[in-house]
Amino acid sequence: MKKLLQIFLLLFPSLISAQSNEVEKFDSFLVSFSSDSLFQLSRIQFPVISVTLNQEYFEEVESKIQKTEWTYIDLIGDELFKLDVRTQTYDNFDLKLEDTGERVFSLLSLYGGMHIYYYFKRVNGKWFLVKLRDVST
Numbered sequence: 001m002k003k004l005l006q007i008f009l010l011l012f013p014s015l016i017s018a019q020s021n022e023v024e025k026f027d028s029f030l031v032s033f034s035s036d037s038l039f040q041l042s043r044i045q046f047p048v049i050s051v052t053l054n055q056e057y058f059e060e061v062e063s064k065i066q067k068t069e070w071t072y073i074d075l076i077g078d079e080l081f082k083l084d085v086r087t088q089t090y091d092n093f094d095l096k097l098e099d100t101g102e103r104v105f106s107l108l109s110l111y112g113g114m115h116i117y118y119y120f121k122r123v124n125g126k127w128f129l130v131k132l133r134d135v136s137t
Contacts, residue, residue, distance in 0.1 A: 022125055026103050029120075029127040030076065037072040044070065044129045045121075051133040060135060075105060075118065103127070113137040 032039045047064035054061050101122035108115055119131035 024126050026127060034075040034077055049131040053135040
């Protein structure tokens with residue numbers, strides 16, 4: 001029993017480090033972020049930076065949204081986006097994104113004037129919303 005305990009104590013640090021080195025995939029994160037309001041709240045770095053367009057002067061205005069002010073958003077399941085149209089631009093012919101730890105998810109409408117950008121950053125292997133920018137007209 002004592003030998004088993006010694007082996008466990010020797011292996012325990014490597015087990016912990018292996019778990020903490022896991023990197024969350026952005027696509028699976030985005031599904032959870034969009035479908036689970038509690039998950040979403042836990043994955044936003046509050047206060048989150050919000051940039052909007054002042055319609056009168058067409059200037060960008062920056063503010064911060066506190067956790068108590070946040071309204072749940074469904075980025076991939078909303079009625080407007082049920083067609084599942086999501087574009088991805090790659091920087092190479094292998095169709096692989098460079099692993100920078102940063103992603104921008106955008107909702108754009110050429111004719112409707114919608115220009116919304118969600119900025120995500122990976123922190124300790126997990127994705128977080130760090131900024132949103134809505135410059136829709």
